[in-house]
Amino acid sequence: MSQTPKQSADSPVPTSTDVARLAGVSRATVSYVLNNTSAVRISEPTRRRVREAAEELGYVPHAAARSLRAGHSRIVLLPTAHIPVGPLYGRFLNEVQWALRALDYTVVQYGSLGLGADEAARAWAELRPVAVLSPGEIALSPHGVQVLKRSGAKAVITLGPQRVEGAHALVMDQRAIGAAAAAHLLERGRRAIGVVVPAEEGLDMFSRPRLAGVRKAVTAAGARVEPLTMAYDEESAAALAGRWRELGLDAVYAYNDEYAQLLMRALQDAGIDVPGECAVVGADDLLMGKLLRPRLSTVHIELPTGREIAELVDRVVRDPEGEAERHDLMAAHTIPRESS
Amino acid sequence: MSQTPKQSADSPVPTSTDVARLAGVSRATVSYVLNNTSAVRISEPTRRRVREAAEELGYVPHAAARSLRAGHSRIVLLPTAHIPVGPLYGRFLNEVQWALRALDYTVVQYGSLGLGADEAARAWAELRPVAVLSPGEIALSPHGVQVLKRSGAKAVITLGPQRVEGAHALVMDQRAIGAAAAAHLLERGRRAIGVVVPAEEGLDMFSRPRLAGVRKAVTAAGARVEPLTMAYDEESAAALAGRWRELGLDAVYAYNDEYAQLLMRALQDAGIDVPGECAVVGADDLLMGKLLRPRLSTVHIELPTGREIAELVDRVVRDPEGEAERHDLMAAHTIPRESS
DNA sequence: TTGAAAGCGATACCAT
DNA sequence: ATGGTATCGCTTTCAA
Numbered sequence: 187m188s189q190t191p192k193q194s195a196d197s198p199v200p201t202s203t204d205v206a207r208l209a210g211v212s213r214a215t216v217s218y219v220l221n222n223t224s225a226v227r228i229s230e231p232t233r234r235r236v237r238e239a240a241e242e243l244g245y246v247p248h249a250a251a252r253s254l255r256a257g258h259s260r261i262v263l264l265p266t267a268h269i270p271v272g273p274l275y276g277r278f279l280n281e282v283q284w285a286l287r288a289l290d291y292t293v294v295q296y297g298s299l300g301l302g303a304d305e306a307a308r309a310w311a312e313l314r315p316v317a318v319l320s321p322g323e324i325a326l327s328p329h330g331v332q333v334l335k336r337s338g339a340k341a342v343i344t345l346g347p348q349r350v351e352g353a354h355a356l357v358m359d360q361r362a363i364g365a366a367a368a369a370h371l372l373e374r375g376r377r378a379i380g381v382v383v384p385a386e387e388g389l390d391m392f393s394r395p396r397l398a399g400v401r402k403a404v405t406a407a408g409a410r411v412e413p414l415t416m417a418y419d420e421e422s423a424a425a426l427a428g429r430w431r432e433l434g435l436d437a438v439y440a441y442n443d444e445y446a447q448l449l450m451r452a453l454q455d456a457g458i459d460v461p462g463e464c465a466v467v468g469a470d471d472l473l474m475g476k477l478l479r480p481r482l483s484t485v486h487i488e489l490p491t492g493r494e495i496a497e498l499v500d501r502v503v504r505d506p507e508g509e510a511e512r513h514d515l516m517a518a519h520t521i522p523r524e525s526s
Numbered sequence: 527m528s529q530t531p532k533q534s535a536d537s538p539v540p541t542s543t544d545v546a547r548l549a550g551v552s553r554a555t556v557s558y559v560l561n562n563t564s565a566v567r568i569s570e571p572t573r574r575r576v577r578e579a580a581e582e583l584g585y586v587p588h589a590a591a592r593s594l595r596a597g598h599s600r601i602v603l604l605p606t607a608h609i610p611v612g613p614l615y616g617r618f619l620n621e622v623q624w625a626l627r628a629l630d631y632t633v634v635q636y637g638s639l640g641l642g643a644d645e646a647a648r649a650w651a652e653l654r655p656v657a658v659l660s661p662g663e664i665a666l667s668p669h670g671v672q673v674l675k676r677s678g679a680k681a682v683i684t685l686g687p688q689r690v691e692g693a694h695a696l697v698m699d700q701r702a703i704g705a706a707a708a709a710h711l712l713e714r715g716r717r718a719i720g721v722v723v724p725a726e727e728g729l730d731m732f733s734r735p736r737l738a739g740v741r742k743a744v745t746a747a748g749a750r751v752e753p754l755t756m757a758y759d760e761e762s763a764a765a766l767a768g769r770w771r772e773l774g775l776d777a778v779y780a781y782n783d784e785y786a787q788l789l790m791r792a793l794q795d796a797g798i799d800v801p802g803e804c805a806v807v808g809a810d811d812l813l814m815g816k817l818l819r820p821r822l823s824t825v826h827i828e829l830p831t832g833r834e835i836a837e838l839v840d841r842v843v844r845d846p847e848g849e850a851e852r853h854d855l856m857a858a859h860t861i862p863r864e865s866s
Numbered sequence: 867t868t869g870a871a872a873g874c875g876a877t878a879c880c881a882t
Numbered sequence: 883a884t885g886g887t888a889t890c891g892c893t894t895t896c897a898a
Contacts (some may be wrong), residue, residue, distance in 0.1 A: 199654075199678045201891055212869045217893055225894095229867065244676045249652040250590035250599070251891035254874050259590070266635075268624060270617055277610055280637075284608055287639045292653075295606075295635035297620075299627045312589040313632075314539075336584045338539045420816065444814075451817040474784075474814070476760065477791040541875055552885045557877055565878090567883065591875035594890050 322346015
């Protein structure tokens with residue numbers, strides 16, 4: 187028999203027709219055998235011949251042709267930001283992808299590089315995904331949702347701080363994080379609270395609501411809030427620390443643990459005592475925070491598991507009319523350590 | 527009983543036929559207009575009618591149908607690990623994705639969750655990608671490469687420490703990192719060097735060659751190497767630090783900056799002076815390292831830009847026979863700071 | 867138990 | 883300047 191499948195530069199890709207020919211049956215039979223179609227009974231010898239033929243040719247079905255015929259795909263489109271989000275959230279998205287694959291969806295991460303909301307939605311729609319799970323940092327317009335639904339998407343779901351007209355929403359209310367940090371600092375007796383807002387673009391979807399959360403809690407208590415723009419580099423942190431005393435603040439909530447570490451270092455280098463002169467709180471409860479001195483107080487964020495999210499997506503796909511709006515998907519609580 | 531899903535109660539997904547009908551032309555004309563086919567000339571009024579019809583119906587072409595007809599796709603498949611790699615490498619992969627999209631490829635990140643190398647390759651082949659860019663941490667067998675090429679992939683490229691029979695290789699030799707760290711420590715007069723090997727699975731593709739790099743440099747100098755398994759958590763680090771003095775080491779290369787930070791903290795907490803009693807070197811040159819005290823010495827890794835990689839992929843796609851093996855894609859040099 | 871044939875949606879050749 | 887139509891690879895009635 188054939189030893190080494192001699193495939194020169196231009197050997198054509200084997201199709202089910204080739205398998206059928208080699209096995210001496212029709213394409214229909216090939217399909218039946220390879221898909222274990224239970225509605226049809228094929229004799230065992232035939233099955234074997236088909237399988238052997240497929241094996242020998244190295245036949246692999248063509249997903250596009252299959253889903254074209256089927257009229258639907260199992261693609262879940264997961265638009266990705268072009269900027270790196272934090273490690274916590276990054277891990278979470280990874281988990282979601284996992285879980286969706288475990289439910290037999292094909293996860294397509296689509297980087298929508300500089301496309302506007304509507305262009306992006308159009309590009310996504312070309313893939314005819316059965317569902318779109320759009321993280322909060324991705325722009326998605328009501329019109330974009332329409333385009334996607336019109337293109338056959340059973341589920342268009344936003345996963346993040348805000349909802350979009352027409353889409354199912356899995357709301358993760360970032361304000362709770364700011365609120366938790368603020369409550370903690372107020373309880374510690376702080377009355378003038380700075381809030382670091384990352385200068386990096388694309389993070390505002392997270393940082394704005396966190397700031398709003400702080401604002402609400404702090405003003406309700408009659409204390410002061412000061413937004414502080416800072417980039418994730420030493421210069422920016424040093425500059426901020428340099429003018430710290432003019433700001434007259436006695437505490438700062440620094441967006442997340444990474445920014446907090448950066449700022450805390452800069453404050454210390456500027457001779458400002460933490461937590462004596464200024465309390466510092468981060469967020470995300472990264473391992474790192476426990477290693478710092480003083481140990482970094484943080485807001486622990488309880489994200490849903492990837493499985494939960496995947497199952498919600500699956501539910502909406504199966505029952506697009508069903509209610510799937512959820513608001514209880516995120517919890518936040520402070521972990522006080524030494525920096526506050 | 528199970529009839530064709532009627533696309534629910536609402537309107538069916540519009541096809542080019544619908545556009546043609548509404549515009550009063552044939553499907554061919556629709557295709558010509560919407561693709562700006564230059565070989566055919568369509569009158570301006572007709573063009574307008576077609577475009578308006580498409581707009582009105584919210585028509586979006588069906589990517590699967592198109593690529594089925596075309597006989598090829600612009601899909602670049604990027605298998606993803608199910609474990610988070612470091613932040614440096616993660617950012618790099620993100621950049622690659624960017625750059626590929628800029629070259630008009632559709633990047634599909636495919637999480638191959640617990641599939642064996644051959645099953646995974648088969649699953650990827652179903653999507654008929656024009657190229658597969660497989661990061662080093664992904665298992666890819668020679669047989670898998672065959673399957674992919676047979677399915678029409680013009681380029682199967684490994685991106686990582688090792689090469690795979692049949693695939694183009696963009697080799698990033700991790701040994702250089704270990705070698706750089708070792709050379710630095712030897713130069714500092716250290717003679718007994720520990721090497722942290724992450725306990726986390728999936729990182730061995732990186733950690734093994736790094737260890738090998740250290741080993742080669744150190745044994746050549748007649749000094750001692752000691753592999754040290756450590757997980758990325760405080761307990762594991764503390765345990766290692768607890769038995770440090772028995773180990774009789776005067777330096778440690780801690781895989782990357784994250785593990786280095788963790789271990790350095792544990793050593794300090796165990797009363798071991800850094801760098802006096804033990805020098806510590808990390809890798810990746812993360813911002814974090816500059817914030818620690820003592821400042822963390824590190825190996826700066828020069829990864830290629832995403833654009834370089836994307837262009838290499840593109841080149842192989844256009845000329846699959848051309849040579850594209852590259853070994854000069856990574857450079858490493860030590861940045862001495864205070865911890866060594 | 868198997869096969870013939872009708873599409874799924876888009877494109878490109880060949881007529882008109 | 884347009885339209886008819888074969889075709890890509892696969893699934894699934896309906897017939898034999």
